[in-house]
Amino acid sequence: MATQQTDEKIIKAFSKLVLKLGYQGTTTKRIASEAGVNESTIFRHFKDKHSILEQLVNTYSRDIEQIGQSFEFTGDIVQDLMRVATIYHDFVANHQVVFLLGLRESYRFPEIGQALRQLPKRFKNLVVTNFNEMVEAGEIRATANVTEEATNFILLNFGNAVFTYAYPTARLQVPMKAFLAENIRTFAEHLQ
Amino acid sequence: MATQQTDEKIIKAFSKLVLKLGYQGTTTKRIASEAGVNESTIFRHFKDKHSILEQLVNTYSRDIEQIGQSFEFTGDIVQDLMRVATIYHDFVANHQVVFLLGLRESYRFPEIGQALRQLPKRFKNLVVTNFNEMVEAGEIRATANVTEEATNFILLNFGNAVFTYAYPTARLQVPMKAFLAENIRTFAEHLQ
Amino acid sequence: MATQQTDEKIIKAFSKLVLKLGYQGTTTKRIASEAGVNESTIFRHFKDKHSILEQLVNTYSRDIEQIGQSFEFTGDIVQDLMRVATIYHDFVANHQVVFLLGLRESYRFPEIGQALRQLPKRFKNLVVTNFNEMVEAGEIRATANVTEEATNFILLNFGNAVFTYAYPTARLQVPMKAFLAENIRTFAEHLQ
Amino acid sequence: MATQQTDEKIIKAFSKLVLKLGYQGTTTKRIASEAGVNESTIFRHFKDKHSILEQLVNTYSRDIEQIGQSFEFTGDIVQDLMRVATIYHDFVANHQVVFLLGLRESYRFPEIGQALRQLPKRFKNLVVTNFNEMVEAGEIRATANVTEEATNFILLNFGNAVFTYAYPTARLQVPMKAFLAENIRTFAEHLQ
DNA sequence: GATGAATGAGTTTTCATTCAT
């Protein structure tokens, strides 16, 4: 329906603008002109500016639930970690706006912070489970500190994601493909 | 003298408020009342609001030059990396405001981005130098990929720093002491 | 419609206030209260304060184009000059605001100066044309210096207009009717 | 003394700036830096910004008293009017600042208006006296309307002065020398 | 269901002026 379309047009416009201009820079006026609707139409579709963001955060939270649900460990740690990292980065890529807003605005909107925290938690669990299984199967050294390694794995990926999205102009960071193929592999090999 | 004190009062107030309220939320009115001076006094001491930030960025840039200048490698990789990580996190702790503003506002103020990029560069150099020496001395396996390991080290520390300062309310991250004592140690031990 | 009315209300308020208070004295707050609208409404109708003035200047420039287009010389120099002077003074009376702002603020807003300069040019052309025809027709002495007489005519009218509008409280100047009936007549008769 | 010098430095700076920037554009800060004194020093020498202007106006008024006191008519109307016009324009040139401020700001500062009005009055008297004498002496036609001719003479000169000083960038007006040599001559010859 | 118009609270900044030294 028309309504549905308008909702989406607004969300799309908001998302696009936020990446370039930040939350405050994304004024309702600009959203309206980018979405091709009247400024006041925004307020018929969303209680206020903040609830556009809220809706994006909700989608984010819903999507998080499904992460890794159908993930199956192969038992090959290098393969497994590379696949987990890929899922992580795909998720972030698909939720850039919330990821960035979380980085930039979570001090103002605690709900974003809350939603974002689920991501590393979830991935850490995924990795810890995998590690424990592998330790039992003898594929990871028994001496390995599983929790710390998992934390390091998350921090590594998180650090790379922040670099990629928070400083988009700086071409300092490792390109994502290389990062997955090389840095994550290097990390994984240490565990064997 | 009075001027110096006022300059400092304003910078202090600005820094404090920016952490809580962000750059835009830190209005000149609030700075004034936090610093206990008249709003217009701010403009006698700083050309405009933005140059308060500029001054902090300048200090940041100046301080970066001196990082690691007197650093001496012990040859013990665990010790060395723990010390480098400590220096990194001390630096970030002393420049929280710039570090955070860089994360949040670098898309608006490219100069911050530029200044911030120096930090990982500098540390990476420090670590790469160290690694190369150790490879030659036989303390790191010759098969190790020095550049990738250095990148991972930086990303790990960067990720932890962002976690610590960007989500201050979330007590999810590893406390800094533990991070240094355990996670960095774990990372380092893989290289031996 | 409402918009049109509001535009006009703002322009009217601006014009009225500028005469009394000058450009700077005419604050947006005062314009708003004089026009009976909210201060921010002004900025929905005009990009900024300066473009209210701009609009008046544009009207001025547009109106100038039409001056004297349908003017027909009678061949009677006294009659003709009195009619030209009347047109001049009517025009100035209808564009008091721009005329005055040109006098007062053209050093700040060069565009006003530019627009204003058209007025004497246009009138001088009108007069010179008329004079030349009359010299040929023998109605003005052949010895008359046409250009100088035209300049004097313009300066006379300009001087009177400035007197009238720049020192509105001073009742020193010749009332406009008398000026036209007597001073311009006197001037004209010298040419016969 | 030092005080005297400072007074003068301030007045000079004020005068110079007002010509370029107008009264409001001439901020106390700029006056101070142009005069090479501290901003607050201005207020030790003048009650407030406005009394700098007042002092210039007083000088203007004092100088006006002396205009034409020693003027002697030659009986040659062309010569006489050219000399009167020269005196007029010299006076205006020497009091540009007050002349311009009168044009621009007399709506705000009625005292300037009052002072300025003396100038045309004085000159008109001078000219009327001269004309009457010449009519009696038969050098001007008896039919001449003395008052109107005098008014026209004043308006002509005033108009030219305004053109010269109010639109300094517009090189549209008659250069002063030519104006005196030709336009005033033309005007004068009509009276013979 | 969408729009055009209007608004009030707030923002950064400027400026003449005062005060303590």
Added chain:
DNA sequence: CATGAATGAAAACTCATTCAT
């Protein structure tokens, strides 16, 4: 007698939001 520092009042302008149609 002059200065450096501080101030209060006001200026132009922005923005999310409401209201009548």
